[in-house]
Amino acid sequence: MLPLNIRIGWFLALRALRRASLWTTGLIIFVMVLTFLNLVVVSGILVGLLQGAIEAARTHYTSDVIVSTLSDKKYIENSPNLVALIATLPEVEAITPRYREGGTLEANYKTRKETDKPNTAVAQVVGIDPYAEDAVTGLSQFVAEGSYLAPGDYDKVLIGRYLLKQYLPFDSPNLSALENVGIGTRIRINVGEVTREVVVKGILVSKIDELSLAVFMVDSQFRSLIGRNDGNVDEISIKLKPGADPVAVREALERSGVATYARVQTYEDAQPQFLRDIIATFNMLGTAFSSIGLVVASITIFIVVFINALTRRKFIGILKGIGVNGRAIEISYVFQSIFYALVGSAIGLMLVYGFLVPSFAAHPIDFPFSDGILVAPLDQTFFRVGLLVFSTVVAGFIPAWMIIRRNTLDSILGRN
Amino acid sequence: MIETKSLQKTFKNGDVETHVLKGIDFVALEGEFIAIMGRSGAGKSTFLYQMSLLDDPTGGEVIIDGQNTHEMSSNEKMRFRLVKFGYVFQDYALLPELTALENVALPLLMQGHSKRKAYREAGVALERAGLGHRLHNLPSQLSGGEQQRVSIVRAVAHKPNVLFADEPTANLDNQSSEVIMEIFKDLHREGQTIIMVTHEEQYARLAEKIIKIDDGKIVSTTKNHPR
Numbered sequence: 149m150l151p152l153n154i155r156i157g158w159f160l161a162l163r164a165l166r167r168a169s170l171w172t173t174g175l176i177i178f179v180m181v182l183t184f185l186n187l188v189v190v191s192g193i194l195v196g197l198l199q200g201a202i203e204a205a206r207t208h209y210t211s212d213v214i215v216s217t218l219s220d221k222k223y224i225e226n227s228p229n230l231v232a233l234i235a236t237l238p239e240v241e242a243i244t245p246r247y248r249e250g251g252t253l254e255a256n257y258k259t260r261k262e263t264d265k266p267n268t269a270v271a272q273v274v275g276i277d278p279y280a281e282d283a284v285t286g287l288s289q290f291v292a293e294g295s296y297l298a299p300g301d302y303d304k305v306l307i308g309r310y311l312l313k314q315y316l317p318f319d320s321p322n323l324s325a326l327e328n329v330g331i332g333t334r335i336r337i338n339v340g341e342v343t344r345e346v347v348v349k350g351i352l353v354s355k356i357d358e359l360s361l362a363v364f365m366v367d368s369q370f371r372s373l374i375g376r377n378d379g380n381v382d383e384i385s386i387k388l389k390p391g392a393d394p395v396a397v398r399e400a401l402e403r404s405g406v407a408t409y410a411r412v413q414t415y416e417d418a419q420p421q422f423l424r425d426i427i428a429t430f431n432m433l434g435t436a437f438s439s440i441g442l443v444v445a446s447i448t449i450f451i452v453v454f455i456n457a458l459t460r461r462k463f464i465g466i467l468k469g470i471g472v473n474g475r476a477i478e479i480s481y482v483f484q485s486i487f488y489a490l491v492g493s494a495i496g497l498m499l500v501y502g503f504l505v506p507s508f509a510a511h512p513i514d515f516p517f518s519d520g521i522l523v524a525p526l527d528q529t530f531f532r533v534g535l536l537v538f539s540t541v542v543a544g545f546i547p548a549w550m551i552i553r554r555n556t557l558d559s560i561l562g563r564n
Numbered sequence: 565m566i567e568t569k570s571l572q573k574t575f576k577n578g579d580v581e582t583h584v585l586k587g588i589d590f591v592a593l594e595g596e597f598i599a600i601m602g603r604s605g606a607g608k609s610t611f612l613y614q615m616s617l618l619d620d621p622t623g624g625e626v627i628i629d630g631q632n633t634h635e636m637s638s639n640e641k642m643r644f645r646l647v648k649f650g651y652v653f654q655d656y657a658l659l660p661e662l663t664a665l666e667n668v669a670l671p672l673l674m675q676g677h678s679k680r681k682a683y684r685e686a687g688v689a690l691e692r693a694g695l696g697h698r699l700h701n702l703p704s705q706l707s708g709g710e711q712q713r714v715s716i717v718r719a720v721a722h723k724p725n726v727l728f729a730d731e732p733t734a735n736l737d738n739q740s741s742e743v744i745m746e747i748f749k750d751l752h753r754e755g756q757t758i759i760m761v762t763h764e765e766q767y768a769r770l771a772e773k774i775i776k777i778d779d780g781k782i783v784s785t786t787k788n789h790p791r
Contacts, residue, residue, distance in 0.1 A: 470646065
C-alpha cells in the first residue's frame with residue numbers, strides 16, 4: 149500500500165488537474181511541448197547538419213568499410229588478392245577498387261594567348277570501374293549534366309562541380325576552377341609527367357567534397373595514364389549487406405593480415421578529426437541551447453505553480469487546518485508538475501518521431517555542404533525527457549514548499 | 565478537556581505590538597456547547613484559533629486532555645487537529661475542486677481509511693444532513709447554506725472530540741442560519757462538544773455556556789439553559 153501522503157497527494161492532484169481550467173492546462177502543456185522540442189530538435193538539427201554530411205560520405209564515397217594506402221606506400225600492395233579476399237567475406241554486398249592520384253586540369257589551352265593566365269584547376273583524378281562504383285556508391289545519380297561513364301569510355305571523364313566556375317557556389321582564392329567548360333569540352337589532365345586530353349562526359353553535382361573536387365575516368369584509362377599495370381589500386385570501398393557490422397568486417401580483414409599492407413577503416417574511423425571535433429562542438433552547443441530551454445521551462449513551471457499555489461494559499465491553509473499533511477500537499481503539486489512534463493513530452497515525442505524526423509528525412513534542409521536531417525536517438529531523447537521531468541518536478545516542488553511552510557492560520561485568513 | 569491558562573496572543577507589526585489576548589483562563593468540558601461572544605475585534609476568533617491549535621499563542625498554555633500543547637511539534641498538532649478536532653469556518657472553507665462527497669471524505673482518507681470506506685461514510689453523513697442529492701456537486705454548484713452544511717458534515721464525519729465553529733452563520737440568510745443551528749443543536753444533543761464563536765445573541769442562547777470576551781479578556785461567563 150502506498151504511503152498515505154502519496155495517496156492523498158495523488159487524490160488532490162488528480163482532482164486539481166481534472167477540474168483545472170482547460171486554457172491554463174493547455175498553455176502549460178504547450179510550453180512543455182515547446183521546451184521538449186527545444187531540447188530535442190535544436191541539438192538534433194545541429195548534429196543532423198553534420199550527420200547528413202557523414203551519411204552522404206558513407207553512402208556515396210567511403211561506403212561501410214574503406215581500405216586505403218598506408219601512409220608510407222604509393223598504393224595498396226597485393227591489391228588483386230585483397231579484392232579476391234574481400235569478395236569472399238559473407239557480409240560483403242559489393243566492392244569498388246579505385247585508383248587515385250593528384251593532378252591538374254587545364255581548359256581552353258588551344259585558344260589561350262601567351263599573356264593569358266592558364267585556365268587550370270587542381271583535382272583528384274580517380275580511376276573507377278563504372279559499374280562497380282555505381283553499385284557501391286551510386287555515383288551515376290550525381291550526374292547533373294551529360295551522362296555517366298561506360299566501360300568503353302577511354303577518353304571521357306566525369307568532373308566534380310567545384311572544379312567548374314559556373315557550379316562553384318562561392319569565390320575562393322584558394323580554390324581554382326575551370327572556366328567555360330561544359331559537356332563535350334576538351335580538357336587536359338596532367339598526372340605527374342603525363343598529360344592526356346579527354347572530353348567532359350558528365351558533370352557531378354554533389355555535396356560530398358570527395359566527389360566535387362574529383363575527376364572520374366575509367367580505370368583502364370587511368371592505368372595507362374599512370375603506367376601502373378599490376379592491378380594495385382589506391383583504395384577499395386566495401387558496401388556491406390544490410391545489418392552487417394562494419395567493425396566486424398574491419399576486424400576480420402585485420403585478422404587476415406591486411407593491416408600490414410593497407411589501412412582498413414570503417415566509415416566512422418574514416419571521418420576526419422575536424423568533423424568529429426565539429427560534431428562534439430555542435431553537441432555541446434546543442435546541450436547549451438537545451439540547458440537554456442530547460443532553465444526557461446523550469447522558471448515557467450515555477451511561476452505557474454507559484455501563482456497557482458499563491459492564489460490557492462487559502463485552500464492550502466484549509467487543507468493544513470483540517471489536518472492534511474503539508475507533505476501530501478507538496479506531493480500533489482509534484483504530481484501535477486510530472487503530469488505537465490509527461491504530457492508535454494508525450495506530445496513532443498509524437499511530433500518528433502511521427503512528424504519531424506520523417507519530414508526531415510524526406511525533405512532535408514538544403515545546406516551548402518550537406519542535407520541536414522534531424523538526429524534524435526531514442527536513448528538521448530528519453531534522457532532529455534528525464535531531464536525535463538526532473539527539472540519540472542523541482543520547479544513545481546519549490547514554490548509549493550514555499551507556500552506550504554507559511555503559517556496555517558495566516559494562509560486561511562489571507563494574512564501576510 | 566480543554567483548558568487554557570493565562571493565554572496570550574500578541575501581533576507584531578514592525579515596532580507596533582497589539583495585545584489581542586491578555587491572559588485568558590478557560591475550561592471546556594466534554595459534551596459542552598459553549599458560545600463565545602464579544603464585539604468585533606474583542607479577540608474571540610483569535611481565542612478560538614489558539615484553542616483549536618490553528619495558531620500558536622505568544623504566552624500561556626493550552627491543555628487538551630491533560631496534554632500541554634506547548635510541547636507538541638507542528639506534526640503532532642496537525643495530527644491532533646485531524647483526529648480530535650473539527651472546524652467550521654465563516655466562509656465554509658470547502659476545497660473548490662473537490663465535490664461535496666470528496667470534501668467530506670478527505671479527512672477520513674487522511675486518517676488512513678480506504679477510499680471505499682471514506683466515501684461510504686462521507687456519503688452516509690451527507691445523506692443524513694439532507695445533501696444526498698448533492699454528493700457529486702462542486703462547492704460552486706451549492707448554495708451558501710448547503711456549503712455550510714457540507715462544511716459541518718466534513719467537520720464531524722470523523723467524530724471529533726471538539727467541533728470549533730467560527731461565526732458559522734455570518735454569511736447566511738436567516739432561514740439557512742436556522743437550519744445550521746438546528747444541526748448544531750442535534751450534534752450537541754448527541755454529545756458533541758461544540759465551541760462556537762458568534763456575535764448573534766439568538767444563536768448564542770442555544771449554547772449552555774456563554775462566554776463574553778472584551779479587550780482580550782473574559783469579562784463574563786453565563787450558564788444558560790438552552791431551549
